[in-house]
Amino acid sequence: MNIDLLVVGGGPAGLMAALEAAEYGVNVAIVEESSRLGGQLRQQTQYLSPLPSGIGEIRGFELANELVEAVTFNKHIVTYTNHTVIGLYEDGSVGINNGKEIIRCETKKISVATGADIQGVLFPGWTLPGVLTVGAAQILVNRERVKPGNEAFIVGSSDFSIEVALQLYDVGINVLGIVETETSLHDRKQENLYRLKEKNIPILENSYIEQAKGRGQVEKVILNQNGNKEEYDVDLICVDGGLNPVIELCQLYNCSFAFNEILGGWLPTYQANFETSTDGVFIAGNTAGITNQGAVMVTGKLAGLGAAESLGNVPEQAADVWRNNYWSELAKLENYQVNEARTCHIQNFETSKTKVYET
């Protein structure tokens, strides 16, 4: 394998990065470890909003299908599913595992779009079968058509877990409530809150799970609400401990890292063109900071543009014009705090680069 740009991860960010670079004639390979392109959009049945201008009302998996189609019919892009990037060789070439052998790939640039991991929430009994992340529950219900339980609590009240609560309700799971340690909620999508009310799913503030009990699987939950304990019969607990960028590949590339709580914890430092401290290594999507799907797509464009520019396929001036456009779009799409944190993260790039102590 010998290409200009290797995109790791076939989620919305990776697909957009590939499409953007291909616009400028860059030869791209997308490597995706699962059996299908589309990433975590594949099981998102909700209508997405906000989205970049020009994209109409669309559900997550429908958007995934459209992007996959565009990539498939693009003559500059080849795709490899069931292929996982597992490491680097001494000479910098990339090792890709297809389950049978390890393929050596030489590429001029790389764009890491490996997405995010969902963190668990710990309580006594959290290892019992029946405790899942909200993401896993969403995959089971929407993609695999498996109903993971009948009586559920959701733990954590992000927009994402609220959406999953609604989707579980829609397939006939009785959601007893969304458990939230905070005493007041802000910044949630109003429409989702309204739909929760409609379906009689309460958000239980100032509460947490004391314990999950059961023989071989979850049967009962002890809930602590405002200091009062009560026991419920449930067989499903979906937890959302927040999303963290998947950054292992950037560690292999020796990128420098910074901790940014709002962007999801540890992540590579990067510049306005989404290039990290390691030459030729770009990042995109949730790897570059946790944000919404629309913004994820724009970060993909930025990384694709950056790679095309550094390959000499776009003149600097033109690239700057497009980059400014994409950045304004990003600022419109993503949550204000996230955008602020991202800008700050990028401003710190130079300082964090000089601060690396070990040489």
Place this chain on the structure above:
Amino acid sequence: MKSRTHAEAYDVVIIGAGVIGNSIAYHLSEQNSQNILVIDKSFPLSGTSGSTQAWVWVHTKTPSSYGELSLFSSELYPYLERKIGDVEYKRTGGLAPFFTEEEREKALKLAESQAKVGIDIKVLSRDEVLKKEPSFSPNVVGATFSSIDGNVNPFRLLELYTRAAEKNKVDYSFYNPVVDIEQQGDGYMVHSEKGVFRTKKLILAGGPWSKQLGSFIGLDIPVKLVRGQVLITEPLAPLLNYTIGGIRQANNGEVLIGYSKEEVGYNRQGTLDVIQETANMAVSFVPALANANVVRSFSGVRVVPEDGLPIFGEIPGRKNLYIATMHSGITLSPVIGTLMSELISSGETSLPIEKYSISRFA
């Protein structure tokens, strides 16, 4: 908060909170007579002690005087555990396999020379090896075996050293790089990012950064850096009974595999070339590993004195300045901590240590 303007004073400052610096701090603190500070630019497992295979390995260590030092150290482990708590030290016995007949000759000589210092080694035939370790490749020709070898959990070891030292009132300053050292009379001024510390005695225990620490005070520390890459499998059913040169199975079933020795400076990147080579080698030793999934790899940087033997003791011509830097620091930490604390507090040691002085390189 440490004050930046006037120096805080200590009896002993130790630079480096790896297994060596921490063992010295703990053993010294047992006497409860000195004010001790340990400074680290990062946290205790950030250096080599957090990226090690952690064999407590004795029987192939040569010359035999070095074997003997390793023997003493592993004899101290059970006693150390009684004092600081469970560090998961296990004396499993150790096997060092060989694959050619010529190596049997060497093995017999090793057994003979190590016997003189009390290290008991058996030279096993192929059948004896396969009886002890049935999953081993039948291509093995033989092995040396000693019951003294074992392993330890380096994370627990370091944590319990630190806790025991803290209990004995040792001060720690983490995330605080030392940027310069200045001799002042018989003592030293240690300049760090968080302030200046004055100390009567100073110990350099900077592991792979020893050269840099030496350069602060005009000393050349003759060590080289040797990277090792280690693979870790998914937890497997019990497969290996003994600690083997290069491979062992941890309590939780994971198998740790590592052979590589690469001189690439302080570089902790992993490379697929070496990872694949290491995996192939492991499969040639233990064929059943061909079916195991490797779930992680890490690499660490060994600090290896130029003649391979530990460097520790007072630095000649530099009163009250001490150094301790070595490979196999996990094996050696109990004995190094013991000897260094004797030396620092009384000027004498219960074993002769001259041959480990840095002066041998002069």
